[in-house]
Amino acid sequence: MKYVILVFVFSLLTGCGIAKESPxxxxxxxxxxxxxFLVVSDTPIDYSETGGVSEFYNAVWVSGSExxxxxxxxxxxxxxxxxxxxxxxxxxAKEINIVPSTMPEGADLTEAEALGLALESSHTSSFSMYAxxxxxxxxxxxxxxxxxxxxxxxxxxxxxxxxHLS
Numbered sequence: 001m002k003y004v005i006l007v008f009v010f011s012l013l014t015g016c017g018i019a020k021e022s023p024x025x026x027x028x029x030x031x032x033x034x035x036x037f038l039v040v041s042d043t044p045i046d047y048s049e050t051g052g053v054s055e056f057y058n059a060v061w062v063s064g065s066e067x068x069x070x071x072x073x074x075x076x077x078x079x080x081x082x083x084x085x086x087x088x089x090x091x092x093a094k095e096i097n098i099v100p101s102t103m104p105e106g107a108d109l110t111e112a113e114a115l116g117l118a119l120e121s122s123h124t125s126s127f128s129m130y131a132x133x134x135x136x137x138x139x140x141x142x143x144x145x146x147x148x149x150x151x152x153x154x155x156x157x158x159x160x161x162x163x164h165l166s
Contacts, residue, residue: 021078023076023077023078023097024077024078024079024083024091025039025041025058025060025076025077025079026041026042026043026074026075026076026077026099027039027040027041027042027043027057027058027059027074027075027131028040028042028072028073028074028075028115028132029069029070029071029072029073029074029075030059030071030119030129030130030131030132031071031119031129032070032071033061035063035065035066036061036062036063037061037062037065037069037071038059038060038061038062038088038129039059039060039062039075039077040057040058040059040088040129040130040131040132040151041057041058041059041131042074042132044056044057044131045057045058053154055131055149055154057131057149057151058089059087059088059089059129059131059151060077060079060083060088060089060090060091061088061089061090061091062077062079062091062092062093062096063090063091063092063093064080064092064093065093065096067096067098069096069098070112070116071115071116071119071120072111072112072113072114072115072116072117072118072119073098073099073101073112073116074098074099074101074111074112075096075097075098075099076096076097076099077091077093077095077096077097078093078094078095078096079091079092079093079094080092080093080094088129101113104137104139105139106137106139106142107137107139107144107163108163108164108165109144109161109163109164109165111135111137111144114135114137114144114146114161114163115132115135115146117161118144118146118148118159118161121159121161128150128151128152128153129150129151129152130148130149130150130151130157131148131149131151132146132147132148133147133148133149133156134146134147135147137163141160142162142163142164143160143161143162143163144160144161144163145158145159145160146158146159146160146161
């Protein structure tokens with residue numbers, strides 16, 4: 001009997017240690033409208049072997065979250081079943097995790113703050129959807145270099161943001 005109880009307790013304990021499933025989407029918050037926010041993947045998918053584009057960035061309007069996630073933050077999102085397959089998609093968040101933003105040595109801004117400032121600049125249009133290709137801090141110039149790609153036209157943009165707190 002003790003053996004059966006011991007096996008049962010062990011089973012419960014190991015069941016509690018099951019790793020959390022990977023997020024459905026990891027990317028940057030690129031826009032906000034009311035309580036919804038647009039998350040664009042930080043990693044492109046290559047569909048060129050099947051006749052598609054070589055850099056496809058998944059994008060989903062996320063709803064159902066009370067979280068105040070500012071533009072520029074990197075997030076991981078888990079969705080309830082059924083993401084609308086439009087582009088961008090639409091999905092209700094089951095869980096959202098804000099990925100801690102890095103601040104390179106010598107910088108005043110975090111990566112998320114620099115991206116947020118770039119998104120506020122006049123260089124980005126609210127009628128287009130952008131994906132982040134890279135974010136780098138240039139210590140010698142004390143600036144952030146942020147490379148975007150417009151997801152429909154494939155046009156690339158580069159924005160330099162001075163590294164100073166407002």
